[in-house]
Amino acid sequence: xxxxxxxxxxxxxxxxxxxxxxxxxxxxxxxxxxxxxxxxxxxxxxxxxxxxxxxxxxxxxxxxxxxxxxxxxxxxxxxxxxxxxxxxxxxxxxxxxxxxxxxxxxxxxxxxxxxxxxxxxxxxxxxxxxxxxxxxxxxxxxxxxxxxxxxxxxxxxxxxxxxxxxxxxxxxxxxxxxxxxxxxxxxxxxxxxxxxxxxxxxxxxxxxxxxxxxxxxxxxxxxxxxxxxxxxxxxxxxxxxxxxxxxxxxxxxxxxxxxxxxxxxxxxxxxxxxxxxxxxxxxxxxxxxxxxxxxxxxxxxxxxxxxxxxxxxxxxxxxxxxxxxxxxxxxxxxxxxxxxxxxxxxxxxxxxxxxxxxxxxxxxxxxxxxxxxxxxxxxxxxxxxxxxxxxxxxxxxxxxxxxxxxxxxxxxxxxxxxxxxxxxxxxxxxxxxxxxxxxxxxxxxxxxxxxxxxxxxxxxxxxxxxxxxxxxxxxxxxxxx
Numbered sequence: 398x399x400x401x402x403x404x405x406x407x408x409x410x411x412x413x414x415x416x417x418x419x420x421x422x423x424x425x426x427x428x429x430x431x432x433x434x435x436x437x438x439x440x441x442x443x444x445x446x447x448x449x450x451x452x453x454x455x456x457x458x459x460x461x462x463x464x465x466x467x468x469x470x471x472x473x474x475x476x477x478x479x480x481x482x483x484x485x486x487x488x489x490x491x492x493x494x495x496x497x498x499x500x501x502x503x504x505x506x507x508x509x510x511x512x513x514x515x516x517x518x519x520x521x522x523x524x525x526x527x528x529x530x531x532x533x534x535x536x537x538x539x540x541x542x543x544x545x546x547x548x549x550x551x552x553x554x555x556x557x558x559x560x561x562x563x564x565x566x567x568x569x570x571x572x573x574x575x576x577x578x579x580x581x582x583x584x585x586x587x588x589x590x591x592x593x594x595x596x597x598x599x600x601x602x603x604x605x606x607x608x609x610x611x612x613x614x615x616x617x618x619x620x621x622x623x624x625x626x627x628x629x630x631x632x633x634x635x636x637x638x639x640x641x642x643x644x645x646x647x648x649x650x651x652x653x654x655x656x657x658x659x660x661x662x663x664x665x666x667x668x669x670x671x672x673x674x675x676x677x678x679x680x681x682x683x684x685x686x687x688x689x690x691x692x693x694x695x696x697x698x699x700x701x702x703x704x705x706x707x708x709x710x711x712x713x714x715x716x717x718x719x720x721x722x723x724x725x726x727x728x729x730x731x732x733x734x735x736x737x738x739x740x741x742x743x744x745x746x747x748x749x750x751x752x753x754x755x756x757x758x759x760x761x762x763x764x765x766x767x768x769x770x771x772x773x774x775x776x777x778x779x780x781x782x783x784x785x786x787x788x789x790x791x792x793x794x795x796x797x798x799x800x801x802x803x804x805x806x807x808x809x810x811x812x813x814x815x816x817x818x819x820x821x822x823x824x825x826x827x828x829x830x831x832x833x834x835x836x837x838x839x840x841x842x843x844x845x846x847x848x849x850x851x852x853x854x855x856x857x858x859x860x861x862x863x864x865x866x867x868x869x870x871x872x873x874x875x876x877x878x
Contacts, residue, residue, distance in 0.1 A: 404790035405619055405635065407612035409435050411576045413479045414554070415610050416441040418580050419461040420448055420487055424607030426461040431637075435615075436786045440475035444484060447472050465493065474499040476761070476786050481529075482511055482551045483577075486558030488531050489518060489538055496530040502759050504528075510546060511555055518559055537562045544568040548686040553577065557598055561586060564600035571686045574643045583608045616644035617690045618788045621765055623648075623667050624694040625795060627656065627701065628773035629802040635665040646684060647691035653678055654704035673703040682710035693725045693766045700733045700746040701773075708742045724763045728756055728770055761786040768795055772802070822872070829876040849873050 407430045416438065419426040442452055442459075449466030452459065474481035474497055481497050488495045504527045515522045515531065518538035523530045538559045545552055548571030556567055557577055571594055578588045578596070585606050587599035619635060626633045640648065640660065652658050655674035659666040678699060680688060685708065688695060692708065699706040711722055722742060726735050731753040734745040753774055758764050764783040771778035772795065784791040836843055853869060856862040 404432060404794055405614045405622065405638070406432055406435050406787070406789055407438070408576075408615040409437055409617070409787050410479060410550070410574055410615075411610075412438045412612045413441045413477065414483060414576050414580055415608075415612060416445060416459075416461070417480065417483050417487060418584065418608075419445060419450065420465055421490070421605045422584065422607055423464040426607050427609040428459040428461075429457055429609075429611040430459065431457045432614075433789045435789055436475060437477035437480060440473065440477045441480045444472045444474065444480060465491070469494050469496070471496045471498060474503060476500050476503050478503060478506055478508075479551055482508075482555050483558065485511055485515065485529070485531070486555040489515065489520060489534060489559040490561050492534040492537070494531055494533060496528055498528045501527065510552060514556065514559070539563045540565055542566045542568065545570060548573055548683075550574045550577070550686075553596070557581065557588070557596070560598060562601050564598045567596040567598070570594050570596050571683065572643060572646075573686050574641065576641075580608060580610075581605075613641070614638050615787070616640045618791075619665065620647050620691045621694060621762075621769070621788060621791070622794060623651070623658070623665075624698050625769050625772060625798055626667055627669065627698045628769050629798045629805075630669045631798060631801050631805060632669055633667045635667075637663055638665050639663055640665070643687070646687035647695060650678060650680070650688065650695060650699065654699050654702045656698075656702065675704055677705040677707065679707040680709060685710050690762065693721055693728075693762055694769065696725050696742070696744050697729050697732070697766065697770060700729075700744045703746045705746060706744045708744075710740060711742050712740055721760070721763065724756075724758060724760065725766070728763070728766055732770070757781050759783055761788075765791055772798065775802075825872070826876060833877070843877055 412428070412430065412434060415426075415428050445452060445461060447467065447470045449470075450461055450463045452461050454460075472484060472495055474484065476499065481499060481503065484495065484497060487493075508529065512522055512524060512529070518540070519535050520531050520538075521533040521535075523532060539562075540560055541564075543556055543560070543565055545556070545567060546569075548569060550573035553567060553570050553573060554577035556565070561581070570590075575590065578590065582588050585603055586601060589597045589599075591597065614635075614637065619638060619640070622635070623633070638660075648658055648660075653675050655670065655672045657668040657670050657672075680695075685692075692711075695706060696708070722737070726737065726742070729735065729744060730749060731751045732748065734747045734749055736743040736745070753770075753776070755771060755776065755778060756763070756767050758767065759781075761783040764781060765788065768778045768780055768784075768791070780792050780795075788794075833843060835841075853866050856865040856869070859865060
């Protein structure tokens with residue numbers, strides 16, 4: 398079993414929040430990361446520096462000190478919507494005018510919900526081609542109750558931060574990742590999650606304090622790694638992994654359709670098998686927010702197992718780095734029959750005759766999906782670097798998988814050859830046993846040196862003649878026992 402531990406990145410969503418929330422306190426914040434961080438997390442670090450705080454790194458430790466000293470900073474979020482949207486909430490809470498910039502992919506996404514809320518909260522906001530500026534916050538945002546129009550961890554985080562001072566009651570939060578609540582509660586905020594998936598934020602009655610965290614491994618990168626292992630038909634073990642319960646749904650879907658996946662003692666074990674458990678899996682609008690980042694990979698590896706995947710309320714995907722509906726279909730239609738209605742995507746396990754094509758993208762997940770499908774087809778695929786946004790070592794991981802897959806394929810060939818050799822050896826020993834019985838009965842010398850020499854000379858024309866001769870000498874020896 399191939400073991401992989403070092404190169405899974407820290408949880409991007411958790412790390413970005415843990416970095417940016419340091420702006421909410423003047424006390425020192427210490428974070429522990431035991432592997433290379435993603436480009437999105439690097440953008441969060443640059444944002445903190447642009448605000449005037451100090452960051453030092455020593456081995457696997459990040460220490461953030463000082464306070465927000467710079468006025469009207471221009472903050473470059475790069476490709477990270479998480480960093481941008483978290484910062485908008487922080488700026489509203491602290492009443493700090495800021496300008497957020499980023500790359501073309503970031504501003505190709507739909508941020509209209511966030512802009513509408515900022516204006517509703519009394520902020521003066523201007524939007525340009527590749528920037529959003531909060532020019533003025535006239536008063537502390539105050540809204541006693543908000544119903545989220547969509548279930549989104551980023552929107553939920555933005556609203557919690559924006560309304561933190563006076564508190565609020567958030568409805569329709571869904572089962573989205575809860576990292577914002579975890580860190581803010583550690584800082585002293587009073588936040589209560591209800592069974593109805595609503596959240597109550599009590600008015601802030603004290604300064605937020607410092608925190609220290611060892612950042613967990615990224616669950617989404619783990620899922621992508623397992624998807625690649627499935628494409629390579631390779632067993633894998635991932636160590637030092639703890640998957641938060643809000644991130645388990647994509648893995649549960651894999652288990653439902655028959656993939657052998659086990660969570661045990663901070664490890665994740667994957668063993669490849671061809672068993673199909675469930676013929677159809679439907680992901681409803683309640684499930685979609687819990688698998689939003691993994692949908693492109695589920696759309697490939699679920700039908701690969703022989704299971705139909707039905708995705709409802711897929712308009713969610715249009716709010717990501719690209720139109721992931723269109724981009725996902727483009728990649729998997731070379732393999733499986735797809736059916737797209739107004740708001741539902743169905744992927745059937747029936748194979749298509751569409752010619753396989755390679756597609757590149759500036760969306761990091763689409764680029765990695767292309768690489769995973771290429772791995773399945775045994776095709777070369779040269780990553781364009783976008784994968785570093787979330788999974789810095791993905792390229793190295795793929796190369797390891799390719800090596801393991803090549804070894805596995807050759808071992809499979811050896812198994813076929815060995816089966817033939819063993820069957821023929823069994824026949825050979827049966828024949829030599831019968832010859833020995835005849836020789837003993839007729840009192841003929843058991844060893845026939847001339848014949849053995851003639852057999853060995855047949856190997857002279859072969860490249861591995863000496864190895865083959867040594868093996869035959871052992872066969873001759875065992876034939877006489």
